[in-house]
Amino acid sequence: MxxxxxxxxxxxxxxxxxxxxxxxxxxxxxxxxxxxxxxxxxxxxxxxxxxxxxxxxxxxxxxxxxxxxxxxxxxxxxxxxxxxxxxxxxxxxxxxxxYLPKGSLENHLFSKGAEALPWDTRLKIAIEAAQGLTFLHNSEKSVIYRDFKASNILLDSNFHAKLSDFGLAKNGPINGFSHVTTRVMGTQGYAAPEYMATGHLYVRSDVYGFGVVLLELLTGLRALDPNRPSAQQNLVEWAKPGLNQKKKVQKMMDPRLEQKYPLLAVTKTAELILRCLEADPKNRPPMDDVLRELEVVRTIRDQPQEERRKRSSGPDTNRVRGNDSPYGRRTGRTG
Incomplete structure (x- = not known):
């Protein structure tokens, strides 16, 4: 005190x-x-x-x-x-x-002039945030965090991730109930659709928010951005149809990564995001499974030199500009 x-x-x-x-x-x-x-x-x-x-x-x-x-x-x-x-x-x-000196994940992903986070750091942040969320979900009362978003993930000097801001946290359902009913208080763009529509909050409503942040880590784009073309303002709506197609995933990757990531790791992450964003909370994986899958993704290293040469000699699919890409509208990004 x-x-x-x-x-x-x-x-x-x-x-x-x-x-x-x-x-x-x-x-x-x-x-x-x-x-x-x-x-x-x-x-x-x-x-x-x-x-x-x-x-x-x-x-x-x-x-x-x-x-x-x-x-x-x-x-x-x-x-x-x-x-x-x-x-x-x-x-x-x-x-x-x-005090966490590196500030929020949001600042590192979206602030003008921020140094680009490499793939390994992004994955480490995702895994550590998943560990925090898994711990809450597996606690005695299955705590629902309710406000999982990039601005609530804080980073220490070594980019270790910690969840902050528990003002909206809630004890999960008891006595066999699948959800708790509560006033809608989450953040648009991250909050699960069933919660926004009905006020029904499931433990796996948090998994949806985790999927959105994972998508932001992949693309370097905000969940909601009114400055993007209208079809791309909602990141989930724009990206979701392409998450199971390798070429489309490559096109939506954050250009600041400069293709420095294992392609298999990225496609596996995209598949995981798709499951986290399932409309029905029952179809989303529990955070234990999400964490396990991310740990597996971390073990995937870059492909052999020969395969990488083949990829780099092809068209630069990662830097698409024009009407089908939201990146052309971004300014002040470091490459």
Missing amino acids: FTLVELKTATKNFRPESVIGEGGFGQVFKGWVDEKTLAPSRAGVGIPVAVKKSNPDSEQGLHEWQCEVRFLGKFHHPNLVKLLGYCWEENQFLLVYE
């Missing part, structure tokens, strides 16, 4: 230059605390922390604060962000987490 005075000291009184993130709940500030005692310290002394300060006027902010304290206070896993403490004082709701 932190006091408000301590957190003001740690963040230089919540100065604007300390802000490292923002959302509907409020703002996230970078602060500094003593590594052993967690007492507030001067900038650059001790260890950095992330302090999430909820908007005091937001009823949803209070609800999400309670959710985070309840779930992150109870669960500990290498692929879940660590909650170091919290504060509830003067109508202010604050959470203190470990």
Whole structure:
């Protein structure tokens, strides 16, 4: 438990230059605390922390604060962000987490000028995020994360992935029920269709969101982007029909990967995405299976030199431009 005075000291009184993130709940500030005692310290002394300060006027902010304290206070896993403490004082709701210096996966995939993540790093992030989600699903109460998206996957200095923001997490169904019914609160583009349509939330509703993020890792494109041509604004709708066709998968790959990936690994990943995006949650694989399959994909190395030469001497199918490709509309990407 932190006091408000301590957190003001740690963040230089919540100065604007300390802000490292923002959302509907409020703002996230970078602060500094003593590594052993967690007492507030001067900038650059001790260890950095992330302090999430909820908007005091937001009823949803209070609800999400309670959710985070309840779930992150109870669960500990290498692929879940660590909650170091919290504060509830003067109508202010604050959470203190470990600081993850590489920021979110969203920033690395979509921010202008961001350095391209190589294939192996993308796969490692997917596997570690899958480990975090699998842990939640297999916990005693089958926790449903409910907001799996690229901005909620945070990265440490070695690109280890950790799930953050448990404000929408929910205990899964009990007594033989297949789903829980709840107010629709997820993020459009990532939320499963059955949940958006009915409010019925299944454990495998999370699997759909995982499939969307896996597709973003493959293509380097956002789940929803109003700046793309109308037929391509919804990534799932645009990409899904081609995910079982090797040539179409190659064409939709992120050009910043520069074809530096094992083609078999990519086609296997595309097949897995297709299963994660099944319309009926019963037909989606459980996260245990998804994780196992990704571990197998990680063992697939590049094809022999001769086969690679054949591929590179053919037409450059990976850099299609024009009306059938959304990449021509992107700017500020590094190659």
